[in-house]
Amino acid sequence: MSLTDTTLAPAEPSRAIVFWRRYRRNRAALFGLVIFTVVVLMALTAGIVAPGDPLSRAGAPLTKPFVDMATPLGTDQLGRDILAGIFYGARISLLVGVVATLVAIVIGVVIGALSGYFGGWVDDVLMRITEAFQTIPNFVLLLTLVAILGSKIEWITVAIGVVSWTAPARMVRAEFMSLRNREFVDAARNLGVSNTALIFKEILPNALPPIIVYASVVMALSILLESALAFLGLGDPNYASWGNMIGQGRAVLREDWYCAAIPGVAIVLTVLSFSLVGEGMNDALNPRQKQ
Amino acid sequence: MSGDTILEIAGLKVALPKGADRPLALDGLSLTVKSGEVVCLVGESGSGKSLTAGAVMRLLPEPHVHVSGGSIRFGGVDILAQTETQMKAIRGKEISMIFQEPMTALNPQKTVGWQIDEMLRLHMKAGRKERRAHAIEMLNRTHIPDPEGAYNAYPHQISGGQRQRVMIAMALSLSPRLIIADEPTTALDVTTQLQILKLIRDLQDEEGAGVLFITHDFGVVAEIADHVVVLRQGEMVESGPAAQVLNAPQHAYTKALIASVPDLKPPLPKVDTDAPVVLTGTHLMKTFKARGGFMAGKRKAVVAVKDLSFELRRGETLGVVGESGSGKTTVSRIVTRLLEADSGSVQVGDTDLLACSPSQLRKMRKHIQMVFQDPMASLNPRKRVVDLIAQGPIVHGEAPEKARARARDLLELVELSPAAANRFPHEFSGGQRQRIGIARALALEPSVIVADEPVSALDVSVQAQVLKLLAELRERMSLSLLFVTHDLRVAAQLCDRIIVMQKGEIVESGLTYEVFANPQHEYTRTLMTSIPGRDWTPPKETPL
Structure with missing residues (x-):
């Protein structure tokens, strides 16, 4: 008789497979994933495609694209190969994107988790600090930090992380506030689980999906921030960066627009890919979207 | 009393989308509703009712x-x-509906009067004053206190029972020929439930409408039905006059369902008054202070538990019963110290739990474990079952390998296959999840288990199985249970002694058998007479 409730339903496919099936349904997200893979490949193969220093002279200055096969995307006013710049720039963009996002998310998770979990005065203090950061426009704070720390790529990355943690912190706080009152948290507390374990082992895994999705946004923003800094000439001059290339291409924008346009397109596509991937993950991780 | 046929359903089939658990939600349902008749459609969750x-x-x-x-x-x-x-012309005017949750069925932004009037405006050709008079008269007929006041009130300003009365006033205001009531009393307390059932019955008698009453509760069926249709997984398994289906069910499924309804006669007590006391609560107090923020103004504090004392002996089950707002859940949370009491003490063995420091408390927790109400919410959705059960022992210093092996044994103890160990909670049904919750509570071998409404979220047949499991485990391991419930039938079956709570205070306590046979307090008597179907004793032919 089907009344007995101890018979188990057939096992479900693993989480990763379910995730991929749902992700796959969003075409735009697949497109984003393809671009993202291309950018990663570019960063990995930069040394093979364009050996040597991307900042050194590779041909006659201001060669148009598709004219000289040694520099397929042309050269800038100093004769540097634009293709090499794009490939090496991908490294910097990814490095900045990943590391700055990690910094921002780690700070955001710790502050948001403590303030959402404990509430009360802990929440009050931490949220006032967060608000203090939020009242200063991101980019102004970033400029200040870079002015103090200097424009080495490591410091720029950290500075970008430091200016972008407030939004993740607020999000994590909201997630924790709703999750801390769930029965499973009470159940774990009732087993004698300590606060630290409750925060990081019980609640955090359940709060992760929206954080992961938001991380893709932070990553896109970090790349834009780095490009903006480089455009203003405050980037690390020792590395080829897309922002640097646009900044310098600006001087010859009317005659040789491709110097600025090509890295511009690279930035647009990369940021777009992060947004699309983020959207796809949101769809795939959203439990309400069943079937 | 039956008049002409109002509704006639023949061979109804409803198709579900591809990938659902079955192709047809309803497969060949046939029923008729005559005027002046209440037809009950009974089934468990997912039956298609x-x-x-x-x-x-x-x-x-x-x-x-x-x-x-x-x-x-x-x-x-x-x-x-x-x-x-x-x-659109038929809905509301000819057929009207009463929903389960009156709070969500009413628009919180509009007054009750506006919402009744909206319907009258659509279907009744009458002036504003006339409509208002009619609405107030309808509210009056549902015996709502102060109909004028209720007309101008917003849904959150009136109680749950009153909201359901408003829904009924609304449903009946156009004298429909058919009323569909979808679990209209499930969200209400028993005393309110009885009043609402009576009200539906009385108003229907006056109007002569037909009622299609959807419910999962056989007690309610016994209270109100003329004709009963039983559904299982979309299939109609039995249909007949109420007296016949309730007292002499034909189909095996109906028999099993009715046998699962807990009997109201408590078994004779077997209380061992010499057993050592394992849990004592003395003078427990808890007041919820509404935290008024800056400029928010002060709100009234709510007394949840007022000077509560009790004793639990080893091997005994103490039931805490009461309606919503009686403070029974607060008691379960104070006793496990998930909620801090304002004063009083909770003795577990020789230790006062409420006086423990945080680190002492974490060690003490293994002596008092809890089974929660909502089996979905109380299991961390990102953990495998084996880790959920082994978590407690691991926290208290057992080797992970040993703890996991024991977790698998415990799964067997709660009658789940060992294959369940590596799955996640969402892959289980409600009853199975509650079994996992019980296994988790048992893993620490506690001296006391606090169970907060552990079977209220379950279907009646599953509920019977989980209750049976609890009773068996209690015998085998001589567990001491503090059992919180609103369901007097469940309390009657499982508890040796009960405490009846009202507004945070104990109004009566004693042996379950004696309290049920001869309730002393006014409130207990009201509770007892409000149990739906109290005059009907379910036939016990084929218990599960």
């Missing part, structure tokens, strides 16, 4: 879920052939 209401109202989420066969005739009109415009 609410979809029947949707099909009659033509409110199915089409095209995913649609009628694929059969006919629905309402007073000679073929419902399935009506256009949307024609249906």
Whole structure:
């Protein structure tokens, strides 16, 4: 008789497979994933495609694209190969994107988790600090930090992380506030689980999906921030960066627009890919979207 | 008392979208509702009873879920052939509906009067004053205290029972020929439930309308039904006059379902008064202070538990019963110190739990474990079952390998297959999850288990199985249970002694057998007479 409730339903496919099936349904997200893979490949193969220093002279200055096969995307006013710049720039963009996002998310998770979990005065203090950061426009704070720390790529990355943690912190706080009152948290507390374990082992895994999705946004923003800094000439001059290339291409924008346009397109596509991937993950991780 | 046929459903089939657990939500349902008759559609969750209401109202989420066969005739009109415009004239005026959750069925932004008036405006050709008079008269007929006040009130300003009265006033205001009531009393306390059932019955007698009453509760069926239709997984398994289905069910499923309804006669007590006391609560107090923020103004504090004392002996089950707001859940949370009491003490063995420091408390927790109400919410969705059960012992210093091995044994103890160990909670049904919750509580071998409404979220047949499991485990391991419930039938079955709570205070306590046979306090008597179907003793032929 089907009344007995101890018979188990057939096992479900693993989480990763379910995730991929749902992700796959969003075409735009697949497109984003393809671009993202291309950018990663570019960063990995930069040394093979364009050996040597991307900042050194590779041909006659201001060669148009598709004219000289040694520099397929042309050269800038100093004769540097634009293709090499794009490939090496991908490294910097990814490095900045990943590391700055990690910094921002780690700070955001710790502050948001403590303030959402404990509430009360802990929440009050931490949220006032967060608000203090939020009242200063991101980019102004970033400029200040870079002015103090200097424009080495490591410091720029950290500075970008430091200016972008407030939004993740607020999000994590909201997630924790709703999750801390769930029965499973009470159940774990009732087993004698300590606060630290409750925060990081019980609640955090359940709060992760929206954080992961938001991380893709932070990553896109970090790349834009780095490009903006480089455009203003405050980037690390020792590395080829897309922002640097646009900044310098600006001087010859009317005659040789491709110097600025090509890295511009690279930035647009990369940021777009992060947004699309983020959207796809949101769809795939959203439990309400069943079937 | 039956008049002419109002609703006639024949061979109704409702198709579900591809990938659902079965192709047809309803497969060949046939029933008729005559005027002045209450037809109860009974079934467990997922039996398709609410979809029947949707099909009659033509409110199915089409095209995913649609009628694929059969006919629905309402007073000679073929419902399935009506256009949307024609249906609009029928809904509300000819067929009206009462929903389960009156809070969500009413618009919180509009006054009660506005919402009743909206319907009258659509279907009644009358002036504003006339409509208002009619609405107030309808509210008056539902015996709402102060109908004028209720007319101008917003839904949150009146109680749950009153909201359901408003829904009934609304449903009856246009004298419909058919009323569909979808679990109208499930969200209400027993005392309110009885009043609402009576009200539906009385008003229907006056109006002569037919009622299609959807419920899962056989007690309610016994209280109100003329005719009963039993559904299982979309199939109609039995249909007949109420007295016949309730007292001499034919189909095996109906028999099993009725046998699962807990009997109201408590078994004779076997209390061992010499057993050592394992849990004592003394003078417990808890007041919820509403935290008024800056400029928010002060709100009234609510007394949840007032000077409560009790004793629990080893091997004994103490029931804490009461309606919502009686403070019974607060008691369970104070005793496990998930909530801090204002004063009083909770003695577990020789230690006062409420006086423990945080680190002492974490060590003490293994002596008092809890089974929670909502089996979905109380299991961390990102952990495998084996880790959920082994978590407690691991926290208290057992080797992970040993703890996991024991967790697998415990799964067997709660009658789940060892294959369950590596799955996640969402892959289980409600009853299975509650078994996992029980296994987790047992893993620490506690001296006391606090169970907060552990079977209220379960279907009656599953509920019976989980209760049986609890009773067996209690015998085998001589568990001491503090059992919090609102369901007097469940309390009667499982508890040796009970405490009846009202507004945070104990109004009566004693041996379950004696309290049920001879309630002393006024409130207990009201509770007892409010149990739906109290005069009906379910036949116990084929217990599960």
